[in-house]
Amino acid sequence: MKVDYQHTLAREVSLSGVGLHTGCETTVTIAPAPANAGFSFVLADGSRIAATPEAVRSTVRCTTLASSTAEVNTVEHILASLVGMDVDNAQIRIDAEEIPIMDGSALPFARGIAAAGLREQRVPRRVMSLRSPYWHREGDKLLVCLPADHFKINFFVAFPEPVGNQFLETPPITPDYFLHEIAPNRTFGFRHEVEALYSQGLALGGSLDNAVVIDRDDYMGPLRFPDEIVRHKVLDLIGDFALLGMYPRCEVIALKSGHALHVAAARELRMPLAAAAGAR
Numbered sequence: 043m044k045v046d047y048q049h050t051l052a053r054e055v056s057l058s059g060v061g062l063h064t065g066c067e068t069t070v071t072i073a074p075a076p077a078n079a080g081f082s083f084v085l086a087d088g089s090r091i092a093a094t095p096e097a098v099r100s101t102v103r104c105t106t107l108a109s110s111t112a113e114v115n116t117v118e119h120i121l122a123s124l125v126g127m128d129v130d131n132a133q134i135r136i137d138a139e140e141i142p143i144m145d146g147s148a149l150p151f152a153r154g155i156a157a158a159g160l161r162e163q164r165v166p167r168r169v170m171s172l173r174s175p176y177w178h179r180e181g182d183k184l185l186v187c188l189p190a191d192h193f194k195i196n197f198f199v200a201f202p203e204p205v206g207n208q209f210l211e212t213p214p215i216t217p218d219y220f221l222h223e224i225a226p227n228r229t230f231g232f233r234h235e236v237e238a239l240y241s242q243g244l245a246l247g248g249s250l251d252n253a254v255v256i257d258r259d260d261y262m263g264p265l266r267f268p269d270e271i272v273r274h275k276v277l278d279l280i281g282d283f284a285l286l287g288m289y290p291r292c293e294v295i296a297l298k299s300g301h302a303l304h305v306a307a308a309r310e311l312r313m314p315l316a317a318a319a320g321a322r
């Protein structure tokens with residue numbers, strides 16, 4: 043049987059842009075890391091935060107990871123890019139407490155990783171395999187993970203018009219599919235929410251250049267895909283599953299779920315007994 047080995051970047055890559063919340067210019071560097079290191083964030087003062095579900099402090103508006111002394115905001119799209127581009131180990135260095143929002147999508151990160159190239163590490167990949175179905179439900183939100191020999195996502199969202207009901211069934215996710223079909227999809231918000239954030243001095247780096255803004259019955263700008271909203275939800279789910287610290291070899295069925303439910307699922311799926319028992 044063919045062995046899947048771990049990969050890291052062949053060289054480091056840096057990107058700069060504004061932070062969504064502070065509006066300040068920040069630079070992030072994605073650097074190679076040793077086998078079994080997983081993903082971690084290193085701040086300017088040297089403090090390190092490992093990307094695990096236990097490090098999640100908040101999933102309101104963005105995913106924030108924290109240690110006892112440091113925190114880093116808006117980690118979800120860069121983490122999605124690492125998993126989507128088949129990276130197992132990377133150190134992410136930042137000079138601020140926020141990953142730049144870039145164009146609101148994962149495309150700049152995914153392109154940067156593709157340009158850097160990958161280096162195979164002669165250690166077998168850490169993989170999350172299920173023996174039985176796992177599911178987690180909160181109200182009308184549901185996440186089901188089925189045993190599979192690949193990572194595949196089926197996502198359904200239901201929003202008011204103009205978004206409406208959207209459904210995406212991915213093929214088994216490859217770097218090529220992620221780069222072209224998932225990474226370009228931008229984060230989104232409703233106009234009244236965005237205006238409320240501005241009035242509280244939040245989302246200062248947000249603009250029509252880095253988000254799909256949805257007005258009462260139309261989008262305030264052109265879309266990259268007609269179903270950009272559900273595609274972005276798939277992107278966010280991949281980023282949340284990066285917290286597993288293992289490549290998720292499963293088929294996911296997600297109904298109206300979001301960061302909070304995905305992170306709760308990642309926490310449970312890391313506990314082998316809970317996963318085997320199909321907790322809840």
Ligand SMILES: [Zn+2]
Pocket residue numbers: 118119229274277278
């Ligand atoms: Zn997102």
